[in-house]
Amino acid sequence: MVDDEVQALAERAIDVARSAGASYADARYLAEDSESIDVENGRVEGVSRGSDAGIGVRVLVDGAWGFAGTALLGKQEVERVANLAVEIARSSRPLLRTAVRLADEPPVEAFWETPVDEDPFTVSLDEKIDLLLKASAELQSVQGLTIAQTSMDFWRRHSFLATSEGARVEQVVVQSGAGIVALAVGDREVQQRSFPNSFRGHFACKGYEHIRSLDLTGNAARIAEEAVALHRARECPSGLTTIVLDPTQLCLQVHESVGHPLELDRVLGMEAAYAGTSFVRPDDRGKLHYGSDQITVTCDSTLPGALGSYGYDDEGVPSRREVLIENGVFRRFLSSRETAPVIGEARSNGTMRADGWGVIPLIRMPNINLEPGTSSLEEMIGTTDDGIYMTTNLSWSIDDKRTNFQFGTEIAWEIKKGKLGKMLRNPNYAGKTVDFWSSCDALGGKDEWKVYGTPNCGKGQPPQVARVAHGTSPGRFRNVQVGVRG
Amino acid sequence: MASKVVGGNGPIDEHSMSLLGADRFEEAARIGLGDGVDGALVLAFHSAGGLTRFASSQIHQNTWRETVSIAVMAVVDGNRIGVAAGSSLEPDAVRATLDAAKSIARVTPANPDFPGIAGPATYPDAKVWDDATAATTPAERADGVGRALDEFPANIEGAGFIETTANEVFIAGSTGLRAYATSTQAGCSVMAIAENSSGFAESVERKLSSLDVPALAERAVRKAELGRDPADIEPGAYTVILEPAATSTLLQFLAYLGFGAKAFLEGRSFMAGKIGQKIMDEKVSIMDDPIAPDALGLPFDFEGTPSSRVVLVDSGVARDVVWDRTTAKKAGRESTGHGLPPPNTMGPLPLNLRMEPGDRSLEQLVASTERGLLVTRFHYANVVSEKETVLTGMTRDGTFAIEDGKVAHGVKNLRFTQNAVEALSNVEGVGDTTETSTELFFGGSRAPAIKVRDFKFSSSTTH
Numbered sequence: 001m002v003d004d005e006v007q008a009l010a011e012r013a014i015d016v017a018r019s020a021g022a023s024y025a026d027a028r029y030l031a032e033d034s035e036s037i038d039v040e041n042g043r044v045e046g047v048s049r050g051s052d053a054g055i056g057v058r059v060l061v062d063g064a065w066g067f068a069g070t071a072l073l074g075k076q077e078v079e080r081v082a083n084l085a086v087e088i089a090r091s092s093r094p095l096l097r098t099a100v101r102l103a104d105e106p107p108v109e110a111f112w113e114t115p116v117d118e119d120p121f122t123v124s125l126d127e128k129i130d131l132l133l134k135a136s137a138e139l140q141s142v143q144g145l146t147i148a149q150t151s152m153d154f155w156r157r158h159s160f161l162a163t164s165e166g167a168r169v170e171q172v173v174v175q176s177g178a179g180i181v182a183l184a185v186g187d188r189e190v191q192q193r194s195f196p197n198s199f200r201g202h203f204a205c206k207g208y209e210h211i212r213s214l215d216l217t218g219n220a221a222r223i224a225e226e227a228v229a230l231h232r233a234r235e236c237p238s239g240l241t242t243i244v245l246d247p248t249q250l251c252l253q254v255h256e257s258v259g260h261p262l263e264l265d266r267v268l269g270m271e272a273a274y275a276g277t278s279f280v281r282p283d284d285r286g287k288l289h290y291g292s293d294q295i296t297v298t299c300d301s302t303l304p305g306a307l308g309s310y311g312y313d314d315e316g317v318p319s320r321r322e323v324l325i326e327n328g329v330f331r332r333f334l335s336s337r338e339t340a341p342v343i344g345e346a347r348s349n350g351t352m353r354a355d356g357w358g359v360i361p362l363i364r365m366p367n368i369n370l371e372p373g374t375s376s377l378e379e380m381i382g383t384t385d386d387g388i389y390m391t392t393n394l395s396w397s398i399d400d401k402r403t404n405f406q407f408g409t410e411i412a413w414e415i416k417k418g419k420l421g422k423m424l425r426n427p428n429y430a431g432k433t434v435d436f437w438s439s440c441d442a443l444g445g446k447d448e449w450k451v452y453g454t455p456n457c458g459k460g461q462p463p464q465v466a467r468v469a470h471g472t473s474p475g476r477f478r479n480v481q482v483g484v485r486g
Numbered sequence: 487m488a489s490k491v492v493g494g495n496g497p498i499d500e501h502s503m504s505l506l507g508a509d510r511f512e513e514a515a516r517i518g519l520g521d522g523v524d525g526a527l528v529l530a531f532h533s534a535g536g537l538t539r540f541a542s543s544q545i546h547q548n549t550w551r552e553t554v555s556i557a558v559m560a561v562v563d564g565n566r567i568g569v570a571a572g573s574s575l576e577p578d579a580v581r582a583t584l585d586a587a588k589s590i591a592r593v594t595p596a597n598p599d600f601p602g603i604a605g606p607a608t609y610p611d612a613k614v615w616d617d618a619t620a621a622t623t624p625a626e627r628a629d630g631v632g633r634a635l636d637e638f639p640a641n642i643e644g645a646g647f648i649e650t651t652a653n654e655v656f657i658a659g660s661t662g663l664r665a666y667a668t669s670t671q672a673g674c675s676v677m678a679i680a681e682n683s684s685g686f687a688e689s690v691e692r693k694l695s696s697l698d699v700p701a702l703a704e705r706a707v708r709k710a711e712l713g714r715d716p717a718d719i720e721p722g723a724y725t726v727i728l729e730p731a732a733t734s735t736l737l738q739f740l741a742y743l744g745f746g747a748k749a750f751l752e753g754r755s756f757m758a759g760k761i762g763q764k765i766m767d768e769k770v771s772i773m774d775d776p777i778a779p780d781a782l783g784l785p786f787d788f789e790g791t792p793s794s795r796v797v798l799v800d801s802g803v804a805r806d807v808v809w810d811r812t813t814a815k816k817a818g819r820e821s822t823g824h825g826l827p828p829p830n831t832m833g834p835l836p837l838n839l840r841m842e843p844g845d846r847s848l849e850q851l852v853a854s855t856e857r858g859l860l861v862t863r864f865h866y867a868n869v870v871s872e873k874e875t876v877l878t879g880m881t882r883d884g885t886f887a888i889e890d891g892k893v894a895h896g897v898k899n900l901r902f903t904q905n906a907v908e909a910l911s912n913v914e915g916v917g918d919t920t921e922t923s924t925e926l927f928f929g930g931s932r933a934p935a936i937k938v939r940d941f942k943f944s945s946s947t948t949h
Contacts, residue, residue, distance in 0.1 A: 046829025050571040091624035273645035358551035486876035
């Protein structure tokens with residue numbers, strides 16, 4: 001539990017802000033511990049631990065936002081930043097067109113923490129390093145491999161939110177992840193294979209038990225062999241074809257072409273100058289056919305163990321599961337207390353998160369999931385006469401309205417007459433969001449549905465990084481452009 | 487909760503950061519350098535600043551923060567390394583950070599590549615501090631936004647930000663190394679959003695007073711007006727004129743992919759095996775120069791090595807990459823002062839990249855183009871093939887058809903999929919002025935406009 005001193009600082013910040021003229025104020029204390037270990041070619045490249053703590057004060061004055069945060073935790077400093085937040089809000093007032101109105105939210109007093117079997121911060125460094133060195137040795141055992149990278153990351157985030165409406169929410173979120181990467185450097189190309197996923201591996205809101213479940217060493221030789229073999233593989237052909245994507249690619253497709261375009265702050269133009277806006281409009285609710293009837297997407301911040309799970313968002317709104325796209329029809333955005341009323345919604349659906357004490361919360365994906373279908377990977381491949389099976393994201397890009405995308409994966413195999421054929425190198429595919437999701441004719445079932453964390457989602461100014469997740473099963477898409485060349 | 491840090495030198499100013507000063511850092515460093523270790527490096531930052539964002543022609547996010555961080559790298563048994571970081575300079579907290587670093591070092595296998603801690607050095611003079619920028623008030627940033635929006639007609643909306651920051655960085659080594667620098671920075675980005683077009687302009691400087699905010703707004707608005715009712719356009723290979731922001735995207739990705747010594751030594755860099763060879767057009771010269779008068783860099787890197795100017799590509803010929811202490815030791819040469827904070831697994835990177843200007847104005851580049859495209863900036867670029875330097879990304883905020891030597895009309899945005907080194911081999915002209923631009927995933931670089939033939943666009947959009 002946070003100590004009395006922290007609670008007193010947060011309460012004091014709210015009192016000072018209210019006295020200075022704020023109609024609403026919240027104070028969010030956050031202390032985060034982190035640990036990161038990197039091994040390359042059997043050598044420990046870096047082991048680091050970090051701790052960061054501070055408090056941020058967010059206020060509304062005459063309908064305008066102000067925010068100030070400080071790492072200098074003391075009564076005098078907290079009073080200063082509370083007053084500064086009010087002054088900042090007042091400076092915004094002359095250039096305010098529409099006063100902010102917050103959606104109602106019953107204030108809660110709550111404590112929530114990630115269920116953890118084995119606290120990753122109590123597992124010895126010796127043990128962690130030993131596992132990464134063993135995995136590195138397995139990667140290096142494959143002839144032709146140039147670079148073997150293994151890594152682990154852990155975070156423990158302890159936060160306390162107090163609002164002038166009376167909410168008092170304390171949370172402890174623990175996140176763990178690890179991964180291995182095999183790189184084969186050739187004269188012209190570098191080929192890469194990752195396990196369990198790219199972006200430093202597989203991340204979850206779990207303890208060290210998650211790391212123990214990954215079997216990094218058992219998969220090392222296989223991915224190293226694949227990285228080497230890719231240099232001998234045929235280039236992915238160009239043209240229109242059927243593609244089957246596994247969850248290590250489909251998760252990022254959901255992220256970029258469903259998650260981001262449904263963030264209501266983007267839709268309302270609040271991120272226009274930086275990350276962009278969205279092709280989806282408020283009046284598309286219930287009307288826009290976002291994809292085929294195979295496509296049902298949920299936002300679920302309650303999903304046990306998923307990297308984007310929490311008890312309450314940074315506005316004190318409880319986590320929940322909601323349907324965003326239902327059998328292809330768009331239903332709902334990701335919202336906040338500020339944005340929900342703008343489109344006539346009564347309540348926020350609880351997706352506001354900040355990546356630290358020194359920044360304001362933004363609408364961030366928690367776990368955005370493509371719900372499973374009824375097919376299977378075996379059936380999808382078995383019923384495909386000619387196509388390509390792609391796995392593990394390597395490259396991603398999408399336009400500022402989230403329509404035109406192009407993704408590359410680490411590896412692919414041709415599908416010929418219902419069977420997986422030869423390995424293909426440099427696979428990529430491109431398309432338009434609605435066309436692509438409309439081309440989905442099959443999704444794998446529940447037993448093939450996997451949740452992968454995306455630990456590097458960027459948004460906002462100053463830039464913030466969110467740790468989010470996506471559950472998907474394998475999916476099949478028809479008439480997709482593949483093999484885009486530069 | 488974490489231990490507390492209060493203070494600085496004297497009372498804390500209402501708006502601006504009070505500098506902690508080298509002496510305050512030295513107090514913390516004396517603890518951080520500690521005993522029970524063979525060596526230690528302390529790297530500390532203190533930063534404060536405000537960022538005022540606007541969208542839909544109103545201020546919608548208005549923030550300020552003050553951060554402190556201290557990292558301690560402890561060395562035991564000669565080359566066992568541990569790094570720990572905290573957010574407090576109070577003695578107990580620094581002691582805890584040192585203890586954490588030591589405990590990590592003791593269980594970490596020896597690193598034979600460890601180059602040791604840099605010794606004392608003399609640093610180049612860098613005038614990178616501006617009192618007025620450090621003391622900028624929220625009202626002054628809001629006033630800047632107001633002056634930007636004054637340039638907007640009623641049918642065009644504005645979005646963007648004005649940011650001012652003040653920073654201190656301090657490095658101490660058990661070798662006697664001491665480095666301390668202060669810096670300020672001011673940035674402004676303006677996007678103009680019309681019914682079916684948009685425009686963009688940005689500027690990053692050391693001083694807020696150096697930003698010409700109305701001029702940036704006027705430029706963004708002009709682009710949005712010029713781009714109204716954009717025409718459909720087929721993807722394909724076009725002669726393009728990339729404005730400085732678009733040129734910077736190519737440079738930033740090349741920096742990430744291959745201008746650092748780690749990728750170079752691993753053979754992953756497009757520069758590997760090419761030193762002394764012509765790899766780009768002779769009109770292209772690229773360097774990293776943290777201490778140029780108009781650069782935003784520091785007089786030293788994060789290992790305490792003096793910053794230096796490194797020519798990467800000279801008149802199209804590959805000359806060198808940038809080095810830190812670890813890669814320099816491996817290659818038997820000296821660091822060029824491009825080390826990142828420990829623990830660094832990326833190797834050195836050029837953070838203050840610049841491309842030399844040429845002798846053509848933007849107008850001349852356009853006038854010399856019978857048929858082509860003018861690109862304001864790129865969006866969400868990413869790597870398709872790292873060693874081949876194939877990138878993909880979108881155009882954004884002002885893409886125009888050039889017809890008969892004139893900017894004719896706006897066109898809808900296009901996706902490029904293009905080899906960046908090849909693009910810089912196809913340069914037909916280089917602009918005579920440079921601008922500092924930021925890239926979505928990176929820092930800033932200074933570049934001119936360039937005219938490039940056969941630039942490949944792989945698909946189109948509906949906006």
